Amino acid sequence: MSAPEPTHPLAAVATPGRHGAAGDAPLRVTLPRRDLVQVMARRGREEALARAMQDTFGMAPPAAGRSATGRDASAVWIQPGAWMLTAPRGAEGALAARAAAAFAGLAAVEDQSHGRTTIIVSGPAARAVLARGCRIDLHPRAFGPGRAAGTQIAHVSCLVHQVDDAPSFELTVFSTLAEPFFHWLLEAGASHGVVIA
Amino acid sequence: MLRIPCPHCGPRDEAEFSYRGDATVTRPGPEDGIEAFHGYLYERRNPRGWQVEWWQHGAGCRAFLKVLRHTVTHEIRAVATATEALEVPEA
Numbered sequence: 001m002s003a004p005e006p007t008h009p010l011a012a013v014a015t016p017g018r019h020g021a022a023g024d025a026p027l028r029v030t031l032p033r034r035d036l037v038q039v040m041a042r043r044g045r046e047e048a049l050a051r052a053m054q055d056t057f058g059m060a061p062p063a064a065g066r067s068a069t070g071r072d073a074s075a076v077w078i079q080p081g082a083w084m085l086t087a088p089r090g091a092e093g094a095l096a097a098r099a100a101a102a103f104a105g106l107a108a109v110e111d112q113s114h115g116r117t118t119i120i121v122s123g124p125a126a127r128a129v130l131a132r133g134c135r136i137d138l139h140p141r142a143f144g145p146g147r148a149a150g151t152q153i154a155h156v157s158c159l160v161h162q163v164d165d166a167p168s169f170e171l172t173v174f175s176t177l178a179e180p181f182f183h184w185l186l187e188a189g190a191s192h193g194v195v196i197a
Numbered sequence: 198m199l200r201i202p203c204p205h206c207g208p209r210d211e212a213e214f215s216y217r218g219d220a221t222v223t224r225p226g227p228e229d230g231i232e233a234f235h236g237y238l239y240e241r242r243n244p245r246g247w248q249v250e251w252w253q254h255g256a257g258c259r260a261f262l263k264v265l266r267h268t269v270t271h272e273i274r275a276v277a278t279a280t281e282a283l284e285v286p287e288a
């Protein structure tokens with residue numbers, strides 16, 4: 001008998017439907033189920049880790065401030081020598097086990113799937129809404145698809161990852177802070193309107 | 198408010214960093230005596246001018262950085278990683 005799927009950290013607050021003002025360009029919010037695995041290279045093993053990531057996931061570890069997309073997973077740079085692997089939610093612990101086997105002796109591998117929650121915000125309103133709590137410049141001149149940044153939004157540590165030109169941003173926060181963060185997001189988006197899928 | 202150019206993350210708001218003091222202080226050897234340790238723990242130059250200091254980018258890449266900052270004007274002239282050398286300019 002397998003364990004039941006855990007309740008989503010935002011199940012109590014993310015009521016599907018329209019919130020805030022009416023308008024034709026609302027902020028679109030989706031809550032993807034993700035596996036998240038932190039990979040931290042052992043000192044001096046970065047090149048061997050890069051080869052292993054290429055072999056197993058079909059991508060090179062992205063440079064600072066960037067992300068990479070592989071065969072069935074993505075990687076986001078989070079700090080020197082460390083990346084967050086993400087993939088659609090699969091069997092419990094499977095992505096971490098795959099990474100641990102591929103990177104044995106090359107990196108520390110830690111499953112963060114329960115500890116972090118990813119929120120996708122999308123649409124023309126996304127930059128204006130995020131600017132109400134985010135200090136980094138998300139203007140196309142300074143940021144864009146494939147760019148990522150660890151920062152704070154509304155005082156909550158947040159990994160920001162732009163995935164397309166819609167624009168869509170994946171926001172990954174600690175699950176324990178996902179609920180207050182989500183309340184902020186609804187407030188910040190209220191003047192544009194927020195549609196939760 | 199300072200804007201600190203992190204070598205890993207690019208320019209970021211001071212609020213993402215923690216100030217960690219004079220980066221030129223070095224820990225004495227274990228046999229150097231109580232006076233040397235007293236100086237290491239408590240005595241600082243507190244200069245009016247350029248200082249190399251530690252800032253940790255805790256809300257970003259988490260790295261400890263060396264920052265060359267003017268303590269009067271707050272001008273930041275250079276930022277380096279923890280293992281790089283960063284010298285205080287003459288006068």
Ligand SMILES: [Zn+2]
Binds near residue numbers: 204205206257258
């Ligand atoms: Zn940084």
